[in-house]
Amino acid sequence: MQRSSEDNGIEVRGLVKQFKTGPKAVDGIDIDVAPGEIYGFLGPNGAGKSTTVNMLVTLLPPTAGRATVAGWDISTQGPDVRKTIGAALQAVALDNFLTAREHLRLIAALQGITGPRARTRADELLHRVGLEEAADRKVGGFSGGMKRRLDLALALVHEPRVLFLDEPTTGLDPQSRTSLWEEVRRLAREDGVTVFLTTQYLEEADVLADRVGIINRGVIVAEGTPAALKAEIGAPTIEIVPTGDDDRVAMSRVLEQFGELHPEAGSPGSVAVRLDQDLAKRASLVTIIRAIDEAGLQVAEVRQHDPSLDDVFLAKTGRTLEGATDAEAGVAEPVAR
Amino acid sequence: MTTAVAAPTARGVVNPHAGSASLPVQVLVLARRSIKGALSRPQGYMPAVIMPLLLLTINSSGLSDATRIPGFPADRFLDFLLVITFMQAALFATSNAGLGLARDIEEGFMDRLALTPMRTGALVTAQISGAVVIAFGAAIVYIIIGLATQVDFHSGVLGVLLLLVLATWTAFCFAAIGAWLALRSGSSEALQGIFPLLFASLFLSTLNMPRDLIEAEWFQVVTRFNPVSYMVDGMRSLIITGWDGRALLEMVAVLALVSGIGIAGCARALRRRQAQG
Amino acid sequence: MTTMPRFLLAARAVAWRHLYKWITVPANFMPTFIFPLIFFGGFAGALGRVGDVPGFDYDANYTSWIFVFSLLQTCLFGGLATGFTIAGDFQSGFARRLMLAVADRRSILLGYVMSTFARAAVMSAVVTGVAALTGLEVLGSVAELAAMYALALCLSICGTLWAAGVMFRARDPQLGPAMQIPMFIAIFLAPVYVPLDLLEGWLHAVASVNPITYVMQAARDLLAGHPHDTSIAVYAIAGLMGLLLVWALTGVRAAERAGG
Ligand SMILES: Nc1ncnc2c1ncn2[C@@H]1O[C@H](COP(=O)(O)OP(=O)(O)OP(=O)(O)O)[C@@H](O)[C@H]1O
Ligand SMILES: [Mg+2]
Numbered sequence: 001m002q003r004s005s006e007d008n009g010i011e012v013r014g015l016v017k018q019f020k021t022g023p024k025a026v027d028g029i030d031i032d033v034a035p036g037e038i039y040g041f042l043g044p045n046g047a048g049k050s051t052t053v054n055m056l057v058t059l060l061p062p063t064a065g066r067a068t069v070a071g072w073d074i075s076t077q078g079p080d081v082r083k084t085i086g087a088a089l090q091a092v093a094l095d096n097f098l099t100a101r102e103h104l105r106l107i108a109a110l111q112g113i114t115g116p117r118a119r120t121r122a123d124e125l126l127h128r129v130g131l132e133e134a135a136d137r138k139v140g141g142f143s144g145g146m147k148r149r150l151d152l153a154l155a156l157v158h159e160p161r162v163l164f165l166d167e168p169t170t171g172l173d174p175q176s177r178t179s180l181w182e183e184v185r186r187l188a189r190e191d192g193v194t195v196f197l198t199t200q201y202l203e204e205a206d207v208l209a210d211r212v213g214i215i216n217r218g219v220i221v222a223e224g225t226p227a228a229l230k231a232e233i234g235a236p237t238i239e240i241v242p243t244g245d246d247d248r249v250a251m252s253r254v255l256e257q258f259g260e261l262h263p264e265a266g267s268p269g270s271v272a273v274r275l276d277q278d279l280a281k282r283a284s285l286v287t288i289i290r291a292i293d294e295a296g297l298q299v300a301e302v303r304q305h306d307p308s309l310d311d312v313f314l315a316k317t318g319r320t321l322e323g324a325t326d327a328e329a330g331v332a333e334p335v336a337r
Numbered sequence: 338m339t340t341a342v343a344a345p346t347a348r349g350v351v352n353p354h355a356g357s358a359s360l361p362v363q364v365l366v367l368a369r370r371s372i373k374g375a376l377s378r379p380q381g382y383m384p385a386v387i388m389p390l391l392l393l394t395i396n397s398s399g400l401s402d403a404t405r406i407p408g409f410p411a412d413r414f415l416d417f418l419l420v421i422t423f424m425q426a427a428l429f430a431t432s433n434a435g436l437g438l439a440r441d442i443e444e445g446f447m448d449r450l451a452l453t454p455m456r457t458g459a460l461v462t463a464q465i466s467g468a469v470v471i472a473f474g475a476a477i478v479y480i481i482i483g484l485a486t487q488v489d490f491h492s493g494v495l496g497v498l499l500l501l502v503l504a505t506w507t508a509f510c511f512a513a514i515g516a517w518l519a520l521r522s523g524s525s526e527a528l529q530g531i532f533p534l535l536f537a538s539l540f541l542s543t544l545n546m547p548r549d550l551i552e553a554e555w556f557q558v559v560t561r562f563n564p565v566s567y568m569v570d571g572m573r574s575l576i577i578t579g580w581d582g583r584a585l586l587e588m589v590a591v592l593a594l595v596s597g598i599g600i601a602g603c604a605r606a607l608r609r610r611q612a613q614g
Numbered sequence: 615m616t617t618m619p620r621f622l623l624a625a626r627a628v629a630w631r632h633l634y635k636w637i638t639v640p641a642n643f644m645p646t647f648i649f650p651l652i653f654f655g656g657f658a659g660a661l662g663r664v665g666d667v668p669g670f671d672y673d674a675n676y677t678s679w680i681f682v683f684s685l686l687q688t689c690l691f692g693g694l695a696t697g698f699t700i701a702g703d704f705q706s707g708f709a710r711r712l713m714l715a716v717a718d719r720r721s722i723l724l725g726y727v728m729s730t731f732a733r734a735a736v737m738s739a740v741v742t743g744v745a746a747l748t749g750l751e752v753l754g755s756v757a758e759l760a761a762m763y764a765l766a767l768c769l770s771i772c773g774t775l776w777a778a779g780v781m782f783r784a785r786d787p788q789l790g791p792a793m794q795i796p797m798f799i800a801i802f803l804a805p806v807y808v809p810l811d812l813l814e815g816w817l818h819a820v821a822s823v824n825p826i827t828y829v830m831q832a833a834r835d836l837l838a839g840h841p842h843d844t845s846i847a848v849y850a851i852a853g854l855m856g857l858l859l860v861w862a863l864t865g866v867r868a869a870e871r872a873g874g
Binding site: 387391395399401402403527530533541545551552553555 | 664748812813
């Protein structure tokens with residue numbers, strides 16, 4: 001079988017995974033990731049994120065459907081897929097009795113990289129993930145964050161064209177998280193690496209991903225750029241604090257014409273309105289201020305709240321992401337069997 | 338993902354009210370948990386049941402010619418070797434008590450217990466008792482197997498009862514040693530490294546040949562210094578000889594010594610562990 | 615070196631890690647020696663008189679008789695120890711790294727076979743050394759001894775293939791006994807203590823059809839300098855290796871399907 005295209009994108013069609021003992025973890029999903037794009041895959045515990053990743057990295061054969069990674073079919077061209085990709089899975093895959101450097105050398109050798117090239121590559125990656133000092137210590141004594149960073153380095157050993165990261169920043173301190181974000185961005189922008197990244201953190205998807213897919217119970221419920229998704233949910237909320245407390249009723253009356261009032265949305269003493277969908281396209285902040293001005297009211301403070309991915313998530317799945325758990329969440333951790 | 342391996346199912350047995358219970362009740366509750374935990378892992382105990390029976394079957398057939406050595410004390414090698422099952426049950430008690438306790442330490446169950454009014458000493462006692470109860474059950478099964486295969490117990494009914502007592506005591510010795518090692522190391526991995534040595538102690542004893550028929554001198558010396566030889570000879574005498582006062586006395590002396598060492602070791606290790614906090 | 619095909623490079627890397635861990639982790643290192651030596655010491659030491667029973671017909675002494683058994687057991691069980699490494703990797707998740715990193719997963723199997731073979735060679739030397747200290751009698755020529763070691767090391771390959779086949783399927787060290795017990799039975803249902811002719815009843819019947827019996831007999835004959843029936847042993851071991859290779863390769867497939 002031949003490679004269907006030369007690029008390093010990901011194409012998923014009707015992918016299904018039905019576990020023998022368990023739910024349909026992935027229930028017919030379609031995904032397209034363009035070469036060099038960072039795709040954020042969001043979902044609550046047990047939604048099917050890891051299952052999808054495991055299928056795409058050829059660790060888990062799909063029940064139905066097909067997918068290509070960099071043009072290679074995951075079901076029939078596994079060896080070629082593996083040569084092209086790097087992956088850092090949700091559970092770090094390390095050997096406690098080897099040092100960080102030994103890990104890098106081992107993985108390099110498994111990929112067919114040996115000798116001085118492997119050595120320089122190991123040094124380079126140790127530097128990049130900030131593990132130079134710990135390079136020759138056995139991994140068993142590493143902290144969770146150090147293990148995660150080493151796991152990421154292992155994913156990068158052979159300069160993969162497509163990178164899969166399953167919740168890469170879980171357990172990292174804020175500083176390591178930011179530097180990982182920068183690294184991922186650099187890989188995508190400078191090296192043109194395609195990144196498929198699952199996360200629990202909306203913020204992460206928001207700042208990092210070019211496009212986001214939201215999966216819930218094995219089904220993709222929303223997809224698009226973070227901005228588009230937010231826009232789809234609705235317009236911003238405008239919150240106005242009048243100068244005088246007595247003006248609040250009058251202020252409410254003015255704002256009513258722009259959308260639905262949200263008494264609980266703003267801080268005390270303010271009036272908040274969620275702009276109407278179609279109105280939001282025409283009415284800018286200026287229009288509103290002008291209307292207030294015409295009514296002879298004084299404004300002390302104006303705030304605009306854009307909808308967050310959290311709102312998107314709530315709207316699409318009926319629950320909030322942070323703290324959301326599926327019924328099966330107890331066994332959501334994929335086990336090696 | 339490893340919890341499924343190690344977590345004894347009966348965690349829930351320890352209820353918050355147990356703290357107000359007396360020490361014997363605490364031990365009872367925890368011992369039941371230990372037994373349940375051990376029995377809920379057939380992959381853990383099946384080999385310990387199967388291996389001795391296997392060795393018994395194979396060796397009693399493969400070594401049946403050994404009975405033709407002049408002066409061999411039994412008519413059948415099976416009768417001679419039946420004692421291996423009781424010894425294996427005892428070795429198994431080491432792993433039950435030791436590994437059970439080591440896991441409790443590793444998983445923090447022992448520390449959690451220390452926060453309740455329950456005594457950690459109760460946990461140690463319970464793990465040992467649990468292991469001994471299982472060994473006792475196994476010994477009964479092995480005696481039944483012996484009877485079914487027409488082993489001629491020369492010491493009669495009383496001897497069989499004494500055999501049961503001695504087998505259980507032997508298991509206690511090994512369980513106490515296992516618990517001691519677990520308390521000292523606090524690691525199931527370290528403990529697993531000990532088993533080969535226990536296994537060696539069994540094979541480097543008079544298990545396969547009476548001492549006076551052993552040709553190699555170095556091996557004679559080894560068996561003389563190996564306490565397991567005396568356990569083997571004592572229990573075996575009840576099966577193939579009858580009432581051999583000397584063998585029995587030697588065995589009881591060794592058992593008393595080893596259990597004393599085991600208990601003292603446990604107490605010391607427990608105190609040290611508690612002192613560390 | 616760099617011209618080595620990727621497949622072999624990967625296998626070599628797997629083998630390197632396995633041997634490296636064997637040497638550097640005492641918990642891995644000690645048991646590999648202790649068990650064979652326990653059996654050797656226990657049997658050779660205790661059972662010397664068995665060599666005197668009527669009909670026991672072997673040119674070298676009883677220590678040599680048991681030595682061959684210990685040698686074969688060392689090699690066979692060395693393979694089983696590898697099964698635990700494989701299962702442990704699946705449990706710790708490291709197997710996923712291996713499965714992800716190599717293009718062709720059969721290279722993992724080859725790597726383990728290679729490292730276990732090397733380890734068995736070292737262990738064979740140790741067992742031989744200990745046996746030499748306790749009175750091993752060698753009557754065969756160098757070539758005959760080489761043939762004996764070759765047979766033993768083939769058994770190491772058999773052990774690895776068997777263990778890998780089980781553990782690529784089970785992926786759980788707790789199921790170790792399911793892997794050990796059949797091999798334990800297989801090697802003990804052979805003329806361990808006395809010649810095949812002296813075995814009686816069911817044991818004689820079973821041992822007569824056990825391929826390991828023929829390997830053991832041939833190895834003993836080689837040690838005693840009277841090789842005969844070596845070709846049967848070669849067929850037996852070749853057949854065994856072939857069957858177990860299929861078993862191991864289908865095991866690798868099973869692990870791939872299950873989602874290492
Ligand atoms: N090996 C398996 N066998 C059976 N069921 C499984 C297996 N792996 C996952 N599942 C089930 O599939 C569903 C999806 O799991 P998956 O791990 O893909 O979720 P996830 O989105 O990655 O969740 P999390 O955020 O917790 O990582 C869950 O209901 C889980 O219980
Ligand atoms: Mg997941």
